[in-house]
Amino acid sequence: MTKLKSWIPVDITSDFSIYNLPFGIFSTENRSPRIGVAIGDKVVDVLKVYNLGVLSPKVLKKEIFDNLFLNDFIALGKSVTNEVRLQIQDLLIQEQSLLKNEPDVLVEQAKCTMHLPVRIGDYTDFYSSIEHATNLGSLFRDPDNALLPNWKHLPVAYHGRASSIYVSGTPVIRPNGQRVPKGEINPVYGPSTLLDIELEMGFIIGKDTEMGESISTGRTSDYIFGMVMLNDWSARDIQKWEYVPLGPFLGKNFASTISPWIVTLEALEFAKIEAPKQDVEVLDYLKCERLNYDIELHVDYTPNKGIVKRISVSNFKYMYWTMSQQLAHHTVNGCNVRVGDMMASGTISGPTPESYGSLLEMTKAGKHKIVFEDGMERTFLQDYDAINLSACAVKNDIRVGFGECKAQIIPAK
Amino acid sequence: MTKLKSWIPVDITSDFSIYNLPFGIFSTENRSPRIGVAIGDKVVDVLKVYNLGVLSPKVLKKEIFDNLFLNDFIALGKSVTNEVRLQIQDLLIQEQSLLKNEPDVLVEQAKCTMHLPVRIGDYTDFYSSIEHATNLGSLFRDPDNALLPNWKHLPVAYHGRASSIYVSGTPVIRPNGQRVPKGEINPVYGPSTLLDIELEMGFIIGKDTEMGESISTGRTSDYIFGMVMLNDWSARDIQKWEYVPLGPFLGKNFASTISPWIVTLEALEFAKIEAPKQDVEVLDYLKCERLNYDIELHVDYTPNKGIVKRISVSNFKYMYWTMSQQLAHHTVNGCNVRVGDMMASGTISGPTPESYGSLLEMTKAGKHKIVFEDGMERTFLQDYDAINLSACAVKNDIRVGFGECKAQIIPAK
Numbered sequence: 001m002t003k004l005k006s007w008i009p010v011d012i013t014s015d016f017s018i019y020n021l022p023f024g025i026f027s028t029e030n031r032s033p034r035i036g037v038a039i040g041d042k043v044v045d046v047l048k049v050y051n052l053g054v055l056s057p058k059v060l061k062k063e064i065f066d067n068l069f070l071n072d073f074i075a076l077g078k079s080v081t082n083e084v085r086l087q088i089q090d091l092l093i094q095e096q097s098l099l100k101n102e103p104d105v106l107v108e109q110a111k112c113t114m115h116l117p118v119r120i121g122d123y124t125d126f127y128s129s130i131e132h133a134t135n136l137g138s139l140f141r142d143p144d145n146a147l148l149p150n151w152k153h154l155p156v157a158y159h160g161r162a163s164s165i166y167v168s169g170t171p172v173i174r175p176n177g178q179r180v181p182k183g184e185i186n187p188v189y190g191p192s193t194l195l196d197i198e199l200e201m202g203f204i205i206g207k208d209t210e211m212g213e214s215i216s217t218g219r220t221s222d223y224i225f226g227m228v229m230l231n232d233w234s235a236r237d238i239q240k241w242e243y244v245p246l247g248p249f250l251g252k253n254f255a256s257t258i259s260p261w262i263v264t265l266e267a268l269e270f271a272k273i274e275a276p277k278q279d280v281e282v283l284d285y286l287k288c289e290r291l292n293y294d295i296e297l298h299v300d301y302t303p304n305k306g307i308v309k310r311i312s313v314s315n316f317k318y319m320y321w322t323m324s325q326q327l328a329h330h331t332v333n334g335c336n337v338r339v340g341d342m343m344a345s346g347t348i349s350g351p352t353p354e355s356y357g358s359l360l361e362m363t364k365a366g367k368h369k370i371v372f373e374d375g376m377e378r379t380f381l382q383d384y385d386a387i388n389l390s391a392c393a394v395k396n397d398i399r400v401g402f403g404e405c406k407a408q409i410i411p412a413k
Numbered sequence: 414m415t416k417l418k419s420w421i422p423v424d425i426t427s428d429f430s431i432y433n434l435p436f437g438i439f440s441t442e443n444r445s446p447r448i449g450v451a452i453g454d455k456v457v458d459v460l461k462v463y464n465l466g467v468l469s470p471k472v473l474k475k476e477i478f479d480n481l482f483l484n485d486f487i488a489l490g491k492s493v494t495n496e497v498r499l500q501i502q503d504l505l506i507q508e509q510s511l512l513k514n515e516p517d518v519l520v521e522q523a524k525c526t527m528h529l530p531v532r533i534g535d536y537t538d539f540y541s542s543i544e545h546a547t548n549l550g551s552l553f554r555d556p557d558n559a560l561l562p563n564w565k566h567l568p569v570a571y572h573g574r575a576s577s578i579y580v581s582g583t584p585v586i587r588p589n590g591q592r593v594p595k596g597e598i599n600p601v602y603g604p605s606t607l608l609d610i611e612l613e614m615g616f617i618i619g620k621d622t623e624m625g626e627s628i629s630t631g632r633t634s635d636y637i638f639g640m641v642m643l644n645d646w647s648a649r650d651i652q653k654w655e656y657v658p659l660g661p662f663l664g665k666n667f668a669s670t671i672s673p674w675i676v677t678l679e680a681l682e683f684a685k686i687e688a689p690k691q692d693v694e695v696l697d698y699l700k701c702e703r704l705n706y707d708i709e710l711h712v713d714y715t716p717n718k719g720i721v722k723r724i725s726v727s728n729f730k731y732m733y734w735t736m737s738q739q740l741a742h743h744t745v746n747g748c749n750v751r752v753g754d755m756m757a758s759g760t761i762s763g764p765t766p767e768s769y770g771s772l773l774e775m776t777k778a779g780k781h782k783i784v785f786e787d788g789m790e791r792t793f794l795q796d797y798d799a800i801n802l803s804a805c806a807v808k809n810d811i812r813v814g815f816g817e818c819k820a821q822i823i824p825a826k
Contacts, residue, residue, distance in 0.1 A: 121534075121575060121576055122574055122575050122576050148657050149598070150655060150657065154591055156655065156662075158659035159571070159572035163534055163535050163748070163749050163751050164624065164748055164749055166624070170624075173624060175748075176746055177745055178567055185562070186566070187563075187567075187696065188696075189696045189697065189698060211583075212826050213826075235746070238746065241563055243660075246570065246571035247571050247656075247658070247660025248659065248660075249569075249570050249572070250742070250743070250748065253746070254624075254748050283591065283600065283602045330663070332589055332602075332663070333589055333663040333667045334668075335577055335666045335667050336576050337576065341576070413625050413626075
């Protein structure tokens with residue numbers, strides 16, 4: 001990969017290197033929400049760049065960038081969105097760049113409010129980490145038969161709630177609901193006592209399909225615009241009682257948090273890595289090159305008034321089912337997808353306890369405590385605790401990261 | 414109820430009496446999609462009525478009616494939408510009505526194309542018919558313990574797919590997918606061989622809530638704009654293999670069909686009836702007046718090149734969990750709802766085989782054949798078969814119906 005350097009100073013620890021250039025929706029005190037691109041600790045105001053007349057694809061219009069969401073931009077297709085990204089990259093590299101004389105084009109990230117980047121039509125959550133599925137099967141069913149018979153034949157998934165997906169920074173209110181206290185058979189009502197996290201990555205659909213249309217594994221990259229981090233908050237006590245036979249519902253749909261910047265699939269190209277071998281032969285429509293992305297994932301836990309601790313280091317490369325397989329499966333029945341839909345990985349756990357993606361797994365369903373530096377202890381989330389997810393692909397000098405995906409828990413209403 | 418009569422001739426068998434006046438989105442050869450109200454075999458072009466200056470609420474604007482969806486109209490709130498409906502009712506009753514001189518305001522339904530009435534943000538499907546849940550539990554688990562322990566404590570539900578909800582008349586393509594042939598353990602790929610219907614009703618959310626906000630059972634009618642019919646097509650072979658542990662996914666999300674006209678809750682007021690008694694005491698947040706709606710439901714089956722047969726007569730009044738309880742439960746954890754969201758009943762089965770709402774139940778999972786007048790036989794849907802649902806509340810001379818909810822099955826791709 002050619003070495004690139006921006007005239008904007010970018011710290012080597014920054015997630016937003018010149019190789020990244022993710023898209024998001026930002027506002028400032030004086031500017032309504034619009035499309036931005038992150039570079040170092042700045043945001044490029046893409047509407048202003050457009051107004052300079054330096055973006056060449058002819059289909060572009062002012063309304064595309066002066067927009068509450070990225071959907072209209074993404075819908076222009078990769079030939080356009082990739083070109084815009086590369087043109088912005090050029091403008092951030094050229095010593096004679098026009099942008100240098102336009103200080104207004106660059107805004108301090110610290111002064112920006114970030115918004116939900118896309119209007120999410122439908123949200124699907126997969127269950128594609130074999131370590132996570134095995135851990136859960138062992139905890140709740142049978143360690144010798146932890147995976148259900150279908151698990152290695154298809155990427156299991158369910159539909160989540162799109163309305164309650166919030167951008168990083170939005171506080172999460174502890175949900176009320178029904179749970180059955182230990183040893184009893186009837187439910188009681190009250191705030192969830194087993195509030196958990198789920199470390200996930202999501203991908204954003206970049207192209208519509210029609211009813212009846214399937215996306216083959218070889219064509220999926222055309223349909224994946226980019227990726228975000230996702231914390232799929234889970235109330236385990238509510239979930240446990242409600243989930244048979246139709247799956248999780250109120251235990252999940254009170255809130256999910258995503259990171260504000262969508263990192264394009266093209267920016268992650270350099271991080272491609274072989275995916276885990278699949279030891280059961282899959283049906284033809286799920287066969288494909290075993291390609292994954294090497295993205296290190298972190299969970300940082302700050303207990304109420306306590307000291308932050310990194311409680312997990314996982315990696316997207318562990319995924320047994322790849323995004324390609326997920327999307328091929330999702331559409332094999334002709335289910336249509338739309339620009340802005342989000343499909344998520346499910347909790348990403350690695351092979352060791354240090355790489356588990358949920359408190360349920362880390363604490364073995366509450367049996368083991370997480371101990372913090374100052375002696376504080378936790379099993380599940382308490383009020384005013386905060387979680388931050390981070391994710392980064394690094395190779396040689398190239399660093400492409402996802403920023404923050406954080407939220408604090410506030411008490412139930 | 415005061416007897417009302419329109420100067421437009423309305424057949425006594427028409428679903429669209431002067432008492433009904435449901436809202437929908439229609440287009441004709443010369444007119445782009447816009448809001449309409451059904452009366453008899455006509456559609457009132459509400460944009461044209463607005464342009465006459467006879468609708469008084471001040472918040473109304475042209476763009477509200479010249480719209481691809483009803484969402485913006487519904488979002489104005491019931492004080493406005495009810496007033497508009499009653500003003501249109503007046504205009505259709507008054508002998509001196511302005512509309513009489515505006516022939517262009519009334520369009521033949523036969524010349525209209527109906528569109529999806531709302532942009533559906535999220536779609537939730539409940540499982541609230543005790544007869545249906547009992548039948549399924551008996552068929553697949555244990556007739557003596559047909560209901561799972563949570564069923565009488567909460568209205569079980571799952572999230573469905575919003576992108577694949579189509580308006581009545583849209584053909585449904587038979588889905589491909591994985592199924593496990595009888596006696597085998599590995600799945601094969603191909604068109605579903607057990608394609609089924611689900612007779613349901615859905616309600617459309619009329620008012621947004623914020624994260625953390627719950628809707629108490631006493632306040633739900635403010636949040637329910639109206640109702641539609643829903644056929645939630647189901648591929649039982651795909652569903653059976655995929656659904657553990659996270660619930661139905663590809664077995665359902667290829668297509669759902671809804672009726673084009675949203676019948677307002679106010680138009681159904683006269684059809685209120687006592688709901689079935691609940692024999693397990695529910696938690697306080699689910700307690701409320703046991704009110705349901707007496708809406709007769711029909712399933713008409715036309716086999717390929719065959720003669721139509723009415724295969725089921727059911728009723729919405731059988732619902733064990735009411736819409737009020739469903740909405741209170743859905744939001745008890747603070748999950749936000751948005752104007753245009755759809756929540757559906759789940760399959761509505763009555764107490765006898767003649768009132769079952771799915772082929773699975775009617776044929777006892779394929780054991781008993783449905784025999785048509787000309788000797789044709791069916792267990793599950795074959796290609797080019799068509800299903801039409803209808804629904805109607807009738808009391809004395811008042812008739813409020815839902816029109817058609819139909820689709821034909823076309824072969825898998």
